[in-house]
Amino acid sequence: MTNDSVTTSAKRPVLVQVDHLVQTFNPGKKDEVKAVQDISFSIYQGETLGLVGESGSGKTTTGRSLIRLYQPTGGDVLFAGQNIARLRTGSPAMRDFRRKVQMIFQDPYASLNPRMKVKDIIAEGIDIHHLAASAADRDNRVNALLAQVGLNQDHANRYPHEFSGGQRQRIGIARALAVEPEFIIADEPISALDVSIQAQVVNLLKDIQAKQGLTYLFIAHDLAMVKYISDRIAVMHNGRLVELASADEVYNHPLHPYTKSLLSAIPIPDPAIERQRTPLVYDPREAEDNRPRQLVAVYPEHYVWAAADEVAAYQAAAVRQHREER
Amino acid sequence: MTPQSPSRPLGPEAFKPVPVNTQAQEQIAAPSLTFSQDARSRLKQNKLALVSFWLLVFIGSAALLSLWFSPANPNTQHLAYTHLPPKWGNLNVPFFNGYRDGVDLYARSGVPRGTYFFLGTDYLGRDLLARILVGTRVSLFIALLATFFDLTIGVFYGLIAGWRGGRTDTIMQRLIEIISSVPNLIVVILMLLVFKPGLTSIILAIAMTGWVTMARLVRAETLQLKNQEFILAARTLGETSRRIAVKHLLPNLSSTIIIQTMFTIPSAIFFEAFLSYIGIGLPAPTASLGTLLADGQKVLQLYPSELVFPAIIIVVLMLAFNLLADGLRDAFDPRSSR
Numbered sequence: 001m002t003n004d005s006v007t008t009s010a011k012r013p014v015l016v017q018v019d020h021l022v023q024t025f026n027p028g029k030k031d032e033v034k035a036v037q038d039i040s041f042s043i044y045q046g047e048t049l050g051l052v053g054e055s056g057s058g059k060t061t062t063g064r065s066l067i068r069l070y071q072p073t074g075g076d077v078l079f080a081g082q083n084i085a086r087l088r089t090g091s092p093a094m095r096d097f098r099r100k101v102q103m104i105f106q107d108p109y110a111s112l113n114p115r116m117k118v119k120d121i122i123a124e125g126i127d128i129h130h131l132a133a134s135a136a137d138r139d140n141r142v143n144a145l146l147a148q149v150g151l152n153q154d155h156a157n158r159y160p161h162e163f164s165g166g167q168r169q170r171i172g173i174a175r176a177l178a179v180e181p182e183f184i185i186a187d188e189p190i191s192a193l194d195v196s197i198q199a200q201v202v203n204l205l206k207d208i209q210a211k212q213g214l215t216y217l218f219i220a221h222d223l224a225m226v227k228y229i230s231d232r233i234a235v236m237h238n239g240r241l242v243e244l245a246s247a248d249e250v251y252n253h254p255l256h257p258y259t260k261s262l263l264s265a266i267p268i269p270d271p272a273i274e275r276q277r278t279p280l281v282y283d284p285r286e287a288e289d290n291r292p293r294q295l296v297a298v299y300p301e302h303y304v305w306a307a308a309d310e311v312a313a314y315q316a317a318a319v320r321q322h323r324e325e326r
Numbered sequence: 327m328t329p330q331s332p333s334r335p336l337g338p339e340a341f342k343p344v345p346v347n348t349q350a351q352e353q354i355a356a357p358s359l360t361f362s363q364d365a366r367s368r369l370k371q372n373k374l375a376l377v378s379f380w381l382l383v384f385i386g387s388a389a390l391l392s393l394w395f396s397p398a399n400p401n402t403q404h405l406a407y408t409h410l411p412p413k414w415g416n417l418n419v420p421f422f423n424g425y426r427d428g429v430d431l432y433a434r435s436g437v438p439r440g441t442y443f444f445l446g447t448d449y450l451g452r453d454l455l456a457r458i459l460v461g462t463r464v465s466l467f468i469a470l471l472a473t474f475f476d477l478t479i480g481v482f483y484g485l486i487a488g489w490r491g492g493r494t495d496t497i498m499q500r501l502i503e504i505i506s507s508v509p510n511l512i513v514v515i516l517m518l519l520v521f522k523p524g525l526t527s528i529i530l531a532i533a534m535t536g537w538v539t540m541a542r543l544v545r546a547e548t549l550q551l552k553n554q555e556f557i558l559a560a561r562t563l564g565e566t567s568r569r570i571a572v573k574h575l576l577p578n579l580s581s582t583i584i585i586q587t588m589f590t591i592p593s594a595i596f597f598e599a600f601l602s603y604i605g606i607g608l609p610a611p612t613a614s615l616g617t618l619l620a621d622g623q624k625v626l627q628l629y630p631s632e633l634v635f636p637a638i639i640i641v642v643l644m645l646a647f648n649l650l651a652d653g654l655r656d657a658f659d660p661r662s663s664r
């Protein structure tokens with residue numbers, strides 16, 4: 001099977017299609033960083049795709065390339081069939097893209113302009129895209145958005161520094177929702193928050209998705225949280241996708257050794273099992289033998305980054321795991 | 327809370343969860359302060375900065391008002407009244423009563439009754455107070471110009487270099503290094519080859535070099551700001567670069583800009599005074615604090631007051647601007663102090 005089968009397994013409508021995306025920083029210089037090295041995947045309409053991997057694996061870079069904060073070094077990103085890597089700044093198509101795709105950021109303390117009132121932060125997109133008919137309409141929209149993310153109306157005239165991390169993150173969510181987007185990239189939206197607040201924000205995101213039929217790319221380094229919110233999970237390592245399958249499949253039948261090591265690091269809230277848990281250590285040199293590898297389907301809808309002669313072993317392992325379960 | 331008395335045992339109702347009012351959890355009690363309100367209240371606690379501020383307001387308005395209400399024409403010479411000591415009307419305050427070494431110099435020079443020189447006269451019999459006011463006005467004009475170039479060229483240059491980054495930034499940085507490697511004095515002396523000594527060459531010199539520090543600071547901070555997530559958010563919303571600069575960059579740069587202006591001003595004032603002092607600044611008969619110091623210095627041993635008065639003004643100006651700048655920096659960025 002080839003890479004193309006990954007990106008076009010058309011069963012549901014595809015909203016975002018990533019084809020051989022490459023993102024290199026400072027190309028040709030001494031400090032060149034190959035942050036994303038040829039990845040391909042697609043995101044279906046209405047689903048949540050979780051993107052996990054250790055820090056530095058290129059998740060943020062992938063997200064920012066998808067939203068054209070970075071100009072991709074190579075490859076294509078198609079949003080609703082349109083190649084956004086080729087959009088010109090300021091063109092009508094680009095303006096449309098800037099409204100339909102939004103991002104929720106990791107650091108709630110850096111993602112809100114400290115010199116702006118909350119209502120102006122939330123209304124920024126409304127102003128840019130002229131979505132409000134009048135000042136009153138603008139205020140109404142801001143109030144509705146505040147209510148939607150569970151904040152009071154009298155918060156509108158305050159400044160960000162008066163809010164807690166969780167509240168700030170919800171302001172960031174309201175800002176993204178203000179332009180009525182179709183696709184939201186959430187870049188570790190909860191990893192800077194208190195554990196007690198994390199569930200609140202994740203559930204808010206789930207609610208909004210259910211109500212508005214949004215599509216999410218949910219980036220995290222914590223597999224447990226990603227499994228809770230995602231339909232499918234993509235595992236990233238060293239700028240490459242090493243495994244892609246449904247959330248349950250990745251969680252219960254991991255195939256790639258890196259995914260296994262990620263899973264083995266999750267503590268289990270049962271002392272008996274937790275005592276026996278042995279964290280597996282993944283040695284990245286396993287995959288650095290310069291053999292050509294690509295994402296291959298080794299089981300229905302389950303892709304693993306493998307060299308040609310490794311495919312058979314993965315297929316066998318997948319079959320074995322599924323048989324054991326039954 | 328009053329401690330439970332041991333005699334009353336806790337019933338099961340004591341262990342019921344207290345209902346949580348989620349609306350109340352989101353409540354913020356503190357009054358809403360904007361950033362500048364916050365900074366202003368911190369500045370008000372800084373006595374030294376506050377005194378400096380009002381001193382500057384006083385000196386500034388005195389210098390400005392003297393345009394219309396000058397005590398005398400600063401350039402009118404009275405060759406009969408040279409080197410008169412200060413005299414404050416008929417108040418008879420020691421040192422300010424027109425006597426020097428026990429001699430009433432006003433009477434000896436034949437100054438008509440009712441004519442007083444509050445700070446005395448210089449070697450041409452010109453009113454020193456009027457000349458100091460003119461000199462202060464020149465200094466404040468220079469301050470205004472330096473601020474203008476800081477805010478226009480300096481801020482703009484720094485914003486462009488920082489925002490564009492990459493090769494543009496590298497080229498602009500090299501240019502700044504070249505500019506700042508030429509000493510200001512040399513720039514002015516080269517100007518003198520083309521222009522007559524005077525305000526023009528001083529202004530041009532400040533326009534060419536005075537904004538460099540501002541540009542550097544603005545660039546450095548823009549480089550940091552442009553990767554902040556709120557700027558990225560603005561970009562993903564489709565904000566144009568120009569609007570990002572106005573809406574996001576400048577408000578967040580404002581404290582840096584204000585503080586740096588407050589440091590540029592005293593150095594520009596000093597630069598002008600220094601040039602005038604060594605004789606390549608403002609030409610005679612225009613008064614400037616520098617020329618007044620130079621004139622006063624020539625007669626220092628005989629008539630020290632002619633040096634002391636302009637010196638006090640320039641010292642106060644420099645100190646007040648620097649202390650105010652320090653105060654502003656602490657007010658805008660509380661972490662930087664102590």
Ligand SMILES: Nc1ncnc2c1ncn2[C@@H]1O[C@H](COP(=O)(O)OP(=O)(O)O)[C@@H](O)[C@H]1O
Nearest residue numbers: 025033035053054055056057058059060061062
């Ligand atoms: N703007 C940049 N310039 C140079 N290198 C970068 C830049 N952004 C990210 N990188 C590098 O790219 C790699 C991937 O980073 P990132 O996408 O932030 O990873 P993650 O989000 O998974 O932690 C890291 O090695 C990081 O140092």
Ligand SMILES: [Mg+2]
Nearest residue numbers: 059060061188
């Ligand atoms: Mg990241």
